[in-house]
Amino acid sequence: MIVYFSCHGCGTIYSAVQERSSTPVISSGLFNCLHCGKPVHHWSGIYNYTDWKSVGHGGDGKEQFGEA
Numbered sequence: 001m002i003v004y005f006s007c008h009g010c011g012t013i014y015s016a017v018q019e020r021s022s023t024p025v026i027s028s029g030l031f032n033c034l035h036c037g038k039p040v041h042h043w044s045g046i047y048n049y050t051d052w053k054s055v056g057h058g059g060d061g062k063e064q065f066g067e068a
């Protein structure tokens with residue numbers, strides 16, 4: 001499934017693909033904002049997050065989805 005996270009630093013919205021491992025493997029990782037470098041999301045557990053994409057900006061009060 002696709003999940004969305006917004007950067008607390010600059011408001012950029014990212015989509016990521018959440019994948020649940022079929023084996024009891026703990027995945028951990030960290031994604032940093034491509035614009036301001038602040039950590040957007042870090043995870044540790046049976047879910048992994050891949051295919052991060054910038055999908056818009058939420059800082060101006062309107063949501064935009066799609067390639068900018």
Ligand SMILES: [Zn+2]
Nearest residue numbers: 007010033036
């Ligand atoms: Zn940012």
